[in-house]
Amino acid sequence: MTDDSSRGGLAGKLATVARWGRAWAAGLREQLPFISRMMRQMVDVSLLDSSTRLAAQAFLTAIPVLFVFAAFAPSSVRDQLVASATYALGLSGSALDQVRKVLGTTDQTARETSGSVGVVVTLLSATACSRALQRVCERSWHVPPAGLRLIAWRWVVWLLVWLSALVVQGLLRDGFGAGAWLGLPLSAVSSTLLWWWTQHLLLGGRVTWLPLLPGAVLTGVGVVALAWASRFYMPRTLDRSLSAFGPFGMVLTLLSWLIALFTVVCLGIAAGYVLAHEPPLARRLGTPPPG
Template sequence: MRAGRGSVPPTDGRAGRPRGRAAELGARLRRLRAGAEERFPVITRLTSHLIAVNLLDSATRLAAQVFLTAVPLLFVVASFAPQGVRKEIVSSLHDVFGINGSSDQELKKVFEADPANLQQSAGAVSSLMVLLSATACSRAMQRLCQRAWRLPGASARIAAWRWLVWIAAWLVILALLGPLRTGFGVGAWLGVPLLLVTQVSVWWWTQHLLLAARVPWLPLLPGALLTGVALTTLSVVAKLYVPSALNRSLDRYGSLGAVFTVLSWLIGLCVVIAAGITAGAVIAREPAVSRHLGSPEQSNSP
């Protein structure tokens, strides 16, 4: 007998099989996640803490402050620094990012210009304003460290001088990155380990300084190690990616293209920094690790 127009054709269960497999796969994934959370609770705590810190938002704000305040400060320092210091800064930027071609020419326009013209362009009042504005970068980094460790903000009286010291220290480190990377002329086999030790030391000291010594030294070590290793790795990757991307942006879109490329790279660096410091704070408070490092108890402060 023929089926009527409104009748539903019989099914053999094939349509329900994909749904059943999907449901089974979903149940299996939930069981795996529950098992992983039970065996490795640090993963759950790290994920929730990264969400609480608002990783991408913190990293983007930090990158914006670096670009808007620290980069102009670098130009001001170049205008007043001796010729030898300016050459070291240019050498460091070349070694770290592998700058060449069009971007190298633009860099030389700034750092190899006549110092008198640079000083006249900057001016004493403008230089002072740039220096004070650069502390916004220090404050953004301080807020990141405080969120990672769930500490309240330090008073301005205690923190103000630390902002300036942190900026000054990073300017010195930037001038030394080139010689460090080459092992002071010995070679990369010595330079990369020296760079790694320097990065770990700097981020260890950065946390202690900007947290106003409210966290002991040892609990800060995991975050310093994670951040130092990640940034050293990125410094190697930078020479493979940044030069071509920067030159391509300059050739196609001019200075505006270079701005987007540099800002994108800064955001990537700041995401790595934020993730490293936050993960280090979580690891340092794990019971098995905390017993050895003497980590402070978890605070409920945001």
């Protein structure tokens, strides 16, 4: 009786495992088309190439605009920029001191070194980041490049809005003094809205609002999650880089962080296209057929 019971129990377990295996295989077969579409989308967008190019453009053109903007801004705005950088990168110690020195440049020094013409040239050169991000949006949504008359002014608008948004990021992530329990949801919502608007703006309004929402949610939440995680690993990484290589180490670490940031951005926007074309979501969002 004992042997028969043992064999019966083993047979029941094997049958359960077999049923689970068949269910898993059936689920995998159902998901394979979605996985293949997602992988094909990442190839079409050139994920790693696009994220690296965006990081380089941001580092070479957009960040200098941030420094010039901080130099001409009132001290209260500079303080908010430092707070935003602290929350985004988890800055502390010598790394935070370096950022304070750069963002604490006096107005007179900035005017003497740059002048009004230099500021305008720096601003226009920073639209290279806007243009690179526009190409990512167009590749993700498989639309042809927009004409210059349609899109050129949008590059400057995008840059100015994001500079303004950076000023309040520290306040948002602190929940306006209430703490992280309010700051994290506020940051996620504001980041989602910004990336929703970014896609619509840089696509020149050629894609309606609702289909862009999945990509905005993925990108917005992903950026906030990266910033939150950065508070744990970036301080030690920055301190080690500064002690080993000096200011050059901070440059390398910041560039690596920008590559990670724009990988999240490109991944979110590209995956949003695939999700928006999945039948259940496509019906609700009114997503137009591919192509």
